[in-house]
Amino acid sequence: MMRIIRISIAVFVCSFTVISCNYFSKPQDKPIAKAFDNYLYSKDLDGVVPQNTHGSDSVSIVWGFIDQWLHEQAIQHQAEENVKxxxxxxxxxxxxxxxxxxxxxxxxxxxxxxLDTIVNEKEIASFYEINKENFQLKKPILKVSYIKLSQKAPKIAMVKKLFTSKDLRDFDLLEKYCFKYSTNFSLMDTTWHYTEELAQILPISKIGENNYENLNRIFEISENNTLYLLILRDSKFKDSLSPLAFEKQNIKNLIINQRKLTLINQMEKSIFNEAQKNNELEIYHK
Missing domain, CATH: 1.20.5 (Single alpha-helices involved in coiled-coils or other helix-helix interfaces)
Incomplete structure (x- = not known):
């Protein structure tokens, strides 16, 4: 019986590739699949195949939908036989x-x-100050400037000198150099990052957590014919207070969530009070 069903479905699926989209706009009473007492009709396939999908791709999608329907019906039938x-x-x-x-x-x-979803800087700062005990770091975070170079890149000594300079003219020279020779660099990033996030692009683990306090000096790491020049601009250790800048989005989400709860509580209270006022709620005493 299952073989007959599959042959019938296969015939339908094959014909699907040559029948126009108008096929589905016409009344089609004949089922294309059966599972126990349930039937699948051509109208149930409306929207299954995305627009501009043709040929073997559309056949695969239709066949997959029908096959999934048969599986679900079989499992549902078995479940209903055991749990009424x-x-x-x-x-x-x-x-x-x-x-x-x-x-x-x-x-x-x-x-x-x-819901008001606008949260200003003053609200964020106030929330942070009141709830500082809740913003303890569970992992170290770093601010890092870095330059990724080929080990054959020219004038490495000059690059190191420019990298540690605070002169804006030196920064401009370094930036021009990086655009020409570096495959990836970040010279003035003020964003905090978890170390595992940095590890996706930098061999940060080779610095070692014991060196995280050594700020504004160059760490030079060679790996796979690549030279990494890194400077730790700032660092915060596990169990220290997380910086406000690092928690801003989290705080914004917390404030908005508090507003949601307040809005829902006010709604519930208002509905209850209105129902009481209109004598819609009663307690029958014995």
Missing amino acids: PNDKTIQDQLDVYKRSLIRFQYEQELIRQK
């Missing part, structure tokens, strides 16, 4: 889920319409 859908426990769970889903949708719409 009208079981009171199942129905109670469905009722709870339905109520939760309706309430969630209502809350999301309320948030979409009324």
Whole structure:
């Protein structure tokens, strides 16, 4: 029987490649697949194949959809044979889920319409000051300037001198040099990074955590015919206070989340009070 079903589906899928898109706009009552007492019709395939998908690609997508439908129907049938859908426990769970889903949708719409998502710098700074104990670093973070060069790059000694200089003219010269010879560089990055993030682009582990306090000196690392020049601009260690700049986005998210909770609580209180005012809520005393 399954072989017959598969042959029928295969015929349909093959014909899918030569039938125009109008095929699906016409009434089609004949099923293309059957699983127990359930049927799959051609109209159920509307939207399955993305626009501008043709030939073997469209065939593969349609076949995959039909095959997945058959699998799901078989598994669902077996589950329902062992757990009856009208079981009171199942129905109670469905009722709870339905109520939760309706309430969630209502809350999301309320948030979409009324939540203020603008958080200014003063609010962020105030939140940080009040909650400093919650912003302890769990891992070290670094500010790093770096230059990645071929070991055959010219004038390395000059580059090192320019790299440690505070003269703006030297910075301009170094930047021009990097644009010409460096495959990757960052000279004035003021962003904090976790060490594992830096390790994706730099051999930062070769510096060693014991050297993280050695700021504004050049670390020179050679690896795979590549020369890395690194300067630690700043560092913060595990269990130290995380900088405000590093926590800004996190704080913004926390403030917005607090606003969400406040908005929902106000909504709940308002609805409850209105229901009481209108005598919609009653307690029957014995």
